[in-house]
Structure formats: structure tokens, C-alpha cells
Amino acid sequence: MCGIIGIVGHNDVAAQLYDGLTVLQHRGQDAAGIATANGSRLLVHKGNGLVSDVFDEDSMRLLRGGIGIGHCRYPTAGSEGDDEAQPFYVNSPFGIALAHNGNLINTDALRREVFEQDRRNVNTESDSEVLLNVFAHELDAQKALTPEAAFKAVERVHQRCVGGYAVVATVLGLGLVAFRDPNGIRPLVLGKRSTAAGDEYAVASESVAFDLLGFERVRDVAPGEGIVITANGELHARPCAQPGKHTPCMFEYVYFARPDSMIDDISVHKARMRMGQTLGEKILRLRPDHDIDTVIPIPDSSRDAALEVANVLGVKYREGFIKNRYVGRTFIMPGQGERAKSVRRKLNPIPLEFRNRVVLLVDDSIVRGTTSRQIVQMARDAGARKVYLASAAPPVRHPNIYGIDMPTREELIAWNRTDEEVQALLGCDWLVYQDLDALEQAVSGPKHRLEHFDSSCFNGEYVTGTEADYFEHLKRLRSDDAKTTRRGG
Ligand SMILES: O=P(O)(O)OC[C@H]1O[C@H](OP(=O)(O)OP(=O)(O)O)[C@H](O)[C@@H]1O
Ligand SMILES: NC(=O)CC[C@H](N)C(=O)O
Numbered sequence: 137m138c139g140i141i142g143i144v145g146h147n148d149v150a151a152q153l154y155d156g157l158t159v160l161q162h163r164g165q166d167a168a169g170i171a172t173a174n175g176s177r178l179l180v181h182k183g184n185g186l187v188s189d190v191f192d193e194d195s196m197r198l199l200r201g202g203i204g205i206g207h208c209r210y211p212t213a214g215s216e217g218d219d220e221a222q223p224f225y226v227n228s229p230f231g232i233a234l235a236h237n238g239n240l241i242n243t244d245a246l247r248r249e250v251f252e253q254d255r256r257n258v259n260t261e262s263d264s265e266v267l268l269n270v271f272a273h274e275l276d277a278q279k280a281l282t283p284e285a286a287f288k289a290v291e292r293v294h295q296r297c298v299g300g301y302a303v304v305a306t307v308l309g310l311g312l313v314a315f316r317d318p319n320g321i322r323p324l325v326l327g328k329r330s331t332a333a334g335d336e337y338a339v340a341s342e343s344v345a346f347d348l349l350g351f352e353r354v355r356d357v358a359p360g361e362g363i364v365i366t367a368n369g370e371l372h373a374r375p376c377a378q379p380g381k382h383t384p385c386m387f388e389y390v391y392f393a394r395p396d397s398m399i400d401d402i403s404v405h406k407a408r409m410r411m412g413q414t415l416g417e418k419i420l421r422l423r424p425d426h427d428i429d430t431v432i433p434i435p436d437s438s439r440d441a442a443l444e445v446a447n448v449l450g451v452k453y454r455e456g457f458i459k460n461r462y463v464g465r466t467f468i469m470p471g472q473g474e475r476a477k478s479v480r481r482k483l484n485p486i487p488l489e490f491r492n493r494v495v496l497l498v499d500d501s502i503v504r505g506t507t508s509r510q511i512v513q514m515a516r517d518a519g520a521r522k523v524y525l526a527s528a529a530p531p532v533r534h535p536n537i538y539g540i541d542m543p544t545r546e547e548l549i550a551w552n553r554t555d556e557e558v559q560a561l562l563g564c565d566w567l568v569y570q571d572l573d574a575l576e577q578a579v580s581g582p583k584h585r586l587e588h589f590d591s592s593c594f595n596g597e598y599v600t601g602t603e604a605d606y607f608e609h610l611k612r613l614r615s616d617d618a619k620t621t622r623r624g625g
């Protein structure tokens with residue numbers, strides 16, 4: 137899951153893009169980049185690492201211009217090489233830089249089309265570079281360089297590209313273009329700021345980026361919608377696809393997004409609290425006479441849910457694991473070796489919260505089981521009498537193909553296993569998962585804001601459909617073994 141941001145301002149925007157990316161860092165820790173438009177020049181700086189590693193004073197000084205985009209990357213396609221860091225750039229037509237959050241599932245066919253029909257070269261294995269070339273070709277096919285021409289090009293992108301995508305691009309001579317896939321799988325939100333010089337606009341993966349920069353959240357970009365903000369600050373917007381089923385990614389609410397973000401008009405924080413409430417109610421239904429002494433969250437992303445579980449159960453909530461703030465998120469690290477090592481480096485128990493107690497550990501989700509396996513053992517080593525584990529999401533049994541790098545079933549601990557078998561593998565005394573209905577209701581909330589979700593990693597239903605051999609193909613390209621081989625390991 138990557139983070140994207142675009143700003144059209146009256147002064148240089150690079151420093152604000154940098155700040156915005158630092159608040160979107162949780163969406164991608166592998167690479168970062170910024171592109172700005174300055175007169176007739178597109179300036180790009182990008183590389184591997186955290187936002188703070190990639191940019192220094194010199195690189196920031198070069199990024200002049202009042203229109204710009206930024207990206208932080210968590211790879212789901214191609215390699216982890218710095219040539220696949222984003223934004224990508226093409227010099228024809230006009231000069232376009234583009235940043236993409238998501239994953240295309242027809243990349244191979246598109247790559248062939250782009251070469252054979254559009255006669256364009258894609259120089260990396262990245263699906264995002266393919267997407268940029270499709271957009272560039274379709275913009276080139278228009279007669280003029282106007283917002284309407286950009287919308288027509290976006291319409292064609294929607295017709296040709298299949299998958300999850302939220303995109304920001306700068307087009308020299310036009311301004312900023314942004315669009316979201318017809319099912320709205322990936323999030324994208326529009327913000328506005330009034331200044332003495334006039335209105336300024338921004339688009340970003342999550343509204344939290346606006347809080348920091350003083351933009352007001354105007355609304356979510358609608359599924360299939362195109363947005364153009366011209367260099368002089370005019371906003372144009374129109375639907376660019378037939379209305380489809382709106383299915384935002386459930387995993388954003390479960391794990392990815394920051395709790396202080398609003399996605400599709402739903403507070404992530406509140407959604408997670410409701411997840412905790414329904415999970416707590418399920419635990420009470422299954423074990424009305426439970427013997428739980430303490431609820432302990434697995435920081436960070438389970439905290440909101442765990443607190444509500446404790447409230448519903450009427451037991452103490454204790455921060456029993458302390459997180460090393462200098463270790464990043466483990467789930468989005470590229471290799472299993474690194475992920476496994478990081479859990480212990482990241483989390484350390486406070487023994488007095490475990491000794492002789494029956495503890496209920498709460499995590500937001502159990503994906504590969506990397507985290508849960510280790511924390512259950514850590515809780516036992518710290519002296520817990522019994523260790524129960526609750527997941528605020530249902531078992532993850534299917535690959536994600538729209539922008540989260542869980543491409544192979546075999547790497548998922550719950551695939552082809554019953555809950556009892558997973559419990560045995562994790563080594564806990566009881567394992568309880570949230571039900572999918574309850575999760576969807578919890579996110580949708582009392583106002584039933586959303587009817588459908590992309591819950592494919594839980595139920596195996598893919599809104600775009602998939603080619604027959606797609607999952608085998610994905611496994612060959614992106615399993616942990618394939619990645620290790622590619623890195624020469
Ligand atoms: O079953 P797994 O494959 O381990 O994946 C799921 C875990 O990874 C995440 O934590 P992460 O450290 O990535 O992020 P966080 O610090 O935001 O909770 C998530 O909260 C789970 O704890
Ligand atoms: N997680 C994402 O959004 C990834 C974007 C793109 N597919 C890449 O691999 O760079």
C-alpha cells in the first residue's frame with residue numbers, strides 16, 4: 137500500500153509534499169519520491185528508504201515549483217530496486233510525472249499493448265510505469281491540452297487498466313490530474329486551503345496528510361472520478377467511468393490507514409472501536425463466564441479495538457507490550473526473515489502485566505502469523521498463566537491483488553486451516569476471530585455509510601474478476617521465495 141499526495145499551491149510545494157509524505161510513511165517504507173513542475177521543467181528526486189533518508193537539503197532545494205506530487209512505496213509489483221521508486225516520468229506528451237497507489241492485475245497484457253500498439257517503452261517491471269504509459273498515450277491521442285482532454289484520457293485508462301489504483305500526476309502545461317479506480321478500492325481524498333493569494337488544492341491517500349498541512353478535507357474522490365486542478369488553481373471534476381460497485385479496501389480500515397484519517401467519509405478510529413465492540417460481544421457470547429484478567433493490545437494498529445474489547449468484557453486494559461518507535465511496521469517489510477526478526481526488536485513485554493494472569497492479546501489481524509506466533513511465546517515467557525488471542529479481522533485466507541503484498545495463499549497462516557489448527561500453530565490457549573459480517577457492519581457504522589467492501593482477502597471474492605491462471609502467475613513472481621531468488625539470496 138503506498139501513500140500518494142499532490143498539491144497545487146501559489147508557492148513552492150516541495151516542503152509541504154515532504155511533510156505530507158512523512159505522515160503517510162506508514163503506507164510504504166521502502167522508497168519515496170517527489171516530482172514538481174517548475175515552468176517548462178519537471179523535477180524529480182526519488183530513491184530507496186524512508187522519506188527522511190531519501191531527501192536532504194540539496195535535493196529539496198532543487199524541487200522548485202507550485203505543483204507537485206509525492207509517493208512513498210510498499211512494492212506490490214516488480215522489484216524493490218530504486219529504479220522502481222515513484223513518481224515515474226515520461227517526456228512525451230508534454231512531460232508527465234505520475235504516482236500510483238494500488239496494483240494492476242492486467243499488467244502483462246497492457247505491457248504488450250503499450251509496446252506493440254502504443255509503441256512506447258516501459259523500462260521497469262513496475263505496473264505503475266505501465267499505467268503512466270497508458271495515460272500518456274491516451275492523453276497524446278487528444279487534440280488539446282485541457283481538463284476535458286485529461287478526463288477523456290482518464291476514461292480510456294479506466295477502460296484499459298484493471299485493478300486497484302489511486303493516481304496523482306502532474307502534466308506540464310495543465311496542472312495536477314488525479315483519479316481513482318471505478319470501484320474505489322484504493323482511497324483518495326480532496327482537500328482545500330484558502331490563502332491570501334487564492335485557493336489551493338491537495339489530493340492524498342489519507343486525510344491525515346491535510347491535518348498537518350492546514351488543508352480542509354472537502355470530500356473523497358468518487359470511484360472512477362477524474363480531478364484536474366489547473367496551474368492557476370481552478371478545480372475541475374467529472375465522472376470518467378460508468379458507475380460501478382463501490383468496494384473500498386477493507387484492509388485499509390483494519391490495518392493500513394492511520395486512525396486519525398477519514399476514508400470514504402468513515403473515521404478509521406471509530407471503525408476500529410466498533411470492531412473492538414463487536415469482537416468483545418462475540419467473546420462474551422462464546423464464553424459468558426470467561427476467566428480473562430487483562431486485555432493487552434499488540435501495538436500499534438490494534439489499540440483502538442483492544443480498548444473497546446476490554447470495555448465490553450469489563451476487564452482491565454493494559455499496555456503490556458512496549459513498542460520500539462524506531463522499528464517500522466513489520467507486516468509491510470519485504471522479506472519473511474526481516475519480518476520475523478523485527479517483531480522481537482519491535483515489541484518487548486512488561487512482565488508484571490503478564491505474571492500469573494490470564495491475558496487476552498488483541499491484534500487487528502493475523503496474516504502470516506509472524507507477529508502472533510512470537511508475541512504468544514513472549515507472553516508465556518513473561519509469566520502469563522493462559523494466553524488467549526483475538527483478531528479484530530476474520531482469518532486472512534486469500535491473496536490480495538489490489539495493492540497489498542500478500543500474493544500467495546501458502547504464506548497465509550489461515551489458508552487451508554481450521555481455526556483450531558491455526559490456534560495450535562500459534563501456540564495460544566484460545567484463538568477467536570471476528571466474523572466478516574460483523575467487521576463489515578462495524579466499518580459501515582450505524583449510518584450504514586457503505587454497503588460493499590473489497591473484503592477479498594477474507595472471502596476470496598474479487599470485484600474485478602481474475603484470469604484463470606492469475607494466482608499461479610502471481611506466485612511465480614511474488615512469493616517470498618521468488619523475491620529472495622530475485623535479490624540473489
Ligand atoms: O500476521 P502478520 O503477518 O504478522 O501480520 C499482521 C500483523 O502485522 C501488523 O503489525 P505491524 O507491525 O506491521 O504494524 P503496526 O505497528 O502498525 O501494528 C498487524 O498489526 C499485525 O500485528
Ligand atoms: N502498494 C502499492 O500501492 C504499490 C504500487 C505499485 N504497484 C508498486 O509496486 O510500486
Ligand SMILES: [Mg+2]
Nearest residue numbers: 434435436437
Ligand atoms: Mg500490529
